[in-house]
Amino acid sequence: MKHLFTVLACTAVFSLNAQTPTFPENGARNPNHTIYALKGATIQVDPENVISNGTMLVQDERILAVGASVIVPKEAVVMDLTGKFIYASFIDAYTTYGMPEVPRRKWNPEPQFVSARAGAFGWNEALKPETDASKMFSSHQASAEEFRSIGFGTVMMFAKDGIARGTAGVATLNAEDGDNKALLKAKAAACYSFDKGSSAQDYPSSLMGAIALLRQTYYDADWYRTAKNKTEFNLTLDAWNNNQSLPSFFETTDKWNVLRADKIGDEFKVQYVFKGSGNEYQRMDEMKATNGSFILPLNFPDAYDLEDPYDAEMISYADLKHWELAPLNPGAFEKYNIRFAITTSDLREKKDFLSRVRKAILYGLTPKAALKALTTTPAELLGIQNEAGSLKAGMLANFIITSGNIFEEGTVIHENWVRGHRYIINDMNALDLRGTYDLNVTSMAPAKLKIEGEPSRMKATHIVADTIKQSASISVSGNMVTLSFPSKEKEGTIRLSGLVNSESKFMNGRGQMPDGTWIDWMASQSEAFKPKEKEKDTTQKDIPTLDDVIYPFNAYGQTRKDTSRLTRLLHTYNAILIKNVTVWTNSNDKDSIIPNTDVYIVDGKIVRIAPNIIPTKTAFALTIDGTGKHLTPGIIDEHSHIAISGGVNEGTQAATSEVRIGDVINPDDVNIYRQLSGGVVAAQLLHGSANPIGGQSALIKLRWGANAEQMKIKGADGFIKFALGENVKQANWGDNQVTRFPQTRMGVEQVYYDHFIRAKEYHAQWEAWKAMPQKDKEKATPPRRDLELDALVEILFGTRFITCHSYVQSEINMLMHVSDSMGFKVNTFTHILEGYKVADKMKAHGAGASSFSDWWAYKYEVKDAIPYNAALLYRMGIVTAINSDDAEMARRLNQEAAKSIKYGGLSETQSLQLVTLNPAKLLHLDSHMGQIKVGMDADVVLWSDNPTSVYAKVETTIVDGQVMYNSKDDEEIRKNMEEDRARITQKMIAEKNDGAPVRPVKSRRPKLWDCEDMEYDGDYLNDNENNEEE
């Protein structure tokens, strides 16, 4: 049989040209159409069908026939595979096999506004839809071998660079047969991601910028496609349009990015296939709702080395949990009936692949689903289901021969045939010498020789007197065996060479002692090889389930299974009665504090405020004794940057009104919980202040455990961030950042005029277009949809409202002049630290103010900031709020508001309004938030003391009538978390002791953004705490 292989290998080399008819021959043609008959194996035709004791005929690169009663032609070369299994070889739908290395992003100290690429391409370097992986592809023998050794025969390959990455091809792994015989399909999919890759261009510098760029490009491409009179030739948009007929694969780095991509897909009627990141199990309902198919990595994290208890503290609960639950991921998709394929992508070592698949099976994936995910599903995703993925006549001869069921521990892959090219992985005909032998060597005491392992990779041990064990090296070539082991008596190694009689399990021959003396030796088998009894997996009972997932997936998240604490911790009340409490209603300045009364909340609304209320609902009802305590409307933070993924600034252009914080809400941010502990119920999540026209805000309630869309306040008006002063003119950005317009306050004004005038013209163009008769439209080109100008038009027409970062009186005045002349209002000046200097003008304009209590002198432009600002503005009749812009300060905004009592003499109720009713007004939420009044949203906070006192603590925070924070529950949650941490830590240590690989501790801490944070050089995808590092 060994013989045959040599012949075959030669054939392959010779047949190369013969089977590529367009190529010239050098020497005689060598046509070879041998039929191979593979008999007696268990043939897994596809995940559904299996033939035991079947026969498969293979000729050239295809399967001739498969079945239980196939007639074997007499000229066929027959292989007896009794006891073996045959599967279609695996297909990896997401690799960079055979692709050139992606260049690293060049660091560019100065801004780069447009693509530096030569040619008639689009403006943004991160868009490379014209990339054609099939044209860059060239087989790579070493990596093909790596793939084949774990059972793969076919892979998709793409260029992993950029936001639009062009088209992916499909290749088979017969690397030695030439690229023409390996490339199977030139264009199988178009690839996308949020990662700008090697692009050194500034835009996008944030995740929300990447999203906006994708959206704008879909619009641009459509406009370009339909334009009657093209004003430019754009290769990028051409390619983009051509790619739309292909399946679109979207690579994600986090479960939330799946939803972000899916939202784009919904807008443009594209259903993406998602390349997952491995943490999708944390939000399966949401994954299901995308209707997408998934390509899943098996990047289950290694355990951390937690032997040092302080080191262990560095690892977050989320990381510990993810380590424990990650292997559930593939099984979760099966359970939710979502179509998925499995990829080797994101694995540090490909050789771990099969053991990872088996682990996923241990964690609930069925073998059938695993096989599907490795064969038929990727074939369908790549549109090659008639070529590969199952074993049918006419399909490619892409299959593996295994020693048993591929998903069982211990099974090895013997052979991997790729397009009829036979590759031996673990030779099934290797001499099997395994067993225990009596070894006799001249002049040495009798010993035993134990040979174990796989026949193709045997391990030997030399045993003297049953106790002294030394490992020996053994190798077999043909019928010749070579053995060596250290000598007991003399320094050095004893070396033996001999012949094997495999029938009688006998070896003998000659050898040399360390001193060079020649000796004779023989070994006869005394005991046959017994495979190790598979230890009953004791960990089986420790296998977690999806019920162990916490929502959100972070510290202070809760499982959905814990029925014992259901009513307290799972926020499922529909009625809460707070008794005998002092209520700060915010209704008006006088009589706004009602002592000793009851507040009744039903279905998320305040339904009654009166003494001695008798509750009408008793199911899932909670009664809280408020004696001696204070109940206030929940705190609303007008200026927040928590719960945002992938950067808070898209400051790469002077105007980026196309980006939306609403696209990048991060529901897992622990700061949501921290702020609930300080009585915050809602926040405006703002874009940063790096440019005059920033991005669109998101208004959220702090619904801990909900997803991003659920956190948004339904029906809220649209808001947008503007900014003035040092940040937008990049005054403190170093000497390289001196070329982006504007660099002075003079320029800032012109940015506004330019953009609003353009927005007006843009609007007029659309109006003209809408008014155009249909027959004229057919001949004309519609205006280009511009997401940046869309947002500005909304401002002009009063459907989007400005929150403007501002410090110095001159610029505040300037913006009011611009807006007055353009016909819109500035809704809110935020920070507004010199607002006191122009309070009269602000009042006349109708702008509100959202300020810091006492920050000042951190920049030159705030040297005149005064802590009396808020009180002065309030008393001037301007709607005034105190905000945080800071994750720490946000949880004690009551204290910050109380400073206005000290600085400027506001009353206690007035000061509380600064963080409750007034921000509600500024955010246009005051019709249902900001007061304790019948009919209002039940967003209330129970305080231990007068909330304007430094001594007040939050006892309970209620959002929409549901308890989101309670100081007693907090203790219990923490206790449970500590216990669970300890349990998982012990589990990790046990793994380490069992020899599993461990990694040193690394602690990613939650990112805290403020206004001025720019992402570092485009690394905006790595702020997720739970990202696996493999």
Added chain:
Amino acid sequence: MKKILFTSLILAAAGIVNAQQPVPAKKQSKSVLLMNGICHVGNGKVIQNSVVGFKDGVITLVGDATVMRLDLSQWDTTINVAGKHVYPGFIAPNSTLGLTEIEAVRATSDFNEVGYMNPHVRTQQSYNTDSKITPTVRTNGVLVAQITPRGGRISGTSSIMNLDGWNWEDATLKADDGIHINWPGYYSRNWSEDGPGPYERNKNYAERRADLEKFFAEARAYCMTPKPAEKNLRFEAMRGVFNGTQMIYIHADNVKDIAEAVTFSNKFGLKKVSIVGGAESYKCTELLKTNNISVMLARVHNLPMRADEDVNQPYKTAKMLQEAGVLFCFENSGDQEATGLRNLPFLAGTAVAWGLEKEAAIAALTSNAAKILGIGDLVGTIEEKKQATLFVSDGDALDMKTNKVTHAFIQGKSIQLTNEQQQLYDLYSEKYGMDAK
């Protein structure tokens, strides 16, 4: 050109408003008696109806008005502070006040010198008595501050200043009180062009620690050399540490770093040691107590270091130190540390909300801080023979709602309780025809 531009900017700014710095106070020439106030002595005691008298800058009389016989004619000035609170001047350790004016303007920053082992670099003569920030700090009751350098392994030598004076000599309460070490972190993070990396074990920890030991060993050897052949300013600056006249302040937050700092101090026989920051000091209170090491507790208004930690841990640490018997005070380093120094009393207020007794919190702001800084014999309590550095507030000074300082004295000098911010407020209130409340 830049200079000209800058000058004209300042002139322009000055032209807008006519705000003025408060004038430094004159030496106390007339005796003062504060009558009937609630006196927080600073050592945990309260005198509900007190008399506090001081002459020539020194407290000469402290007592209970209900049991004392007073000869009012002996006092030049008598101030009735009935119902008001009298406190020792609050002390702000570990501060860059007077070394910085505007964080983002490099020209105004004087706290971080070039170099790695810089014990010879001193803050005293760089302290700017005319800082616009200082008057906003004293108006909330903070009257003394330790002015501390930053950066390097050994940042330099701090001095303790009264927050009033014509010049730094005038303002000095104690010169060169101690040396500041930034302990090399057991955990550290690398920074790359992709921003900060995750925290992991500091691969260079052993080397960094060895650097410090080497420096200390060599400095000690130098100080023991009768006549060093060449003067070494860095080593010279360490004499006070080895002869026990100067404090060693070791800045460390992580529990492992704190434990290492303690071992290090013991190895060199350092007697006067304080841990600055000590965010995780609550995890090793026994160690600190046994070794008689105090803590200048990191800003209370801080988030926990890790997502899993108790959300309110920074609020609770003070109480845990108090219960364990570790001597501690409050400090406010971090973002906006100088401009935010006026919030020091409220850090203590928050600690009270989370379980620390109020008088213990006041002690932390006063006598504890004084003890730790080695000025306990001069200030920190309202007791006879102490310097008359104290203030009167209408209400509870730890609560922002009621903190309203009506009188303040530094060494008996009556401090002008105004600042530019108040003046701007008055100016614009007047412009709009409003009462400046």
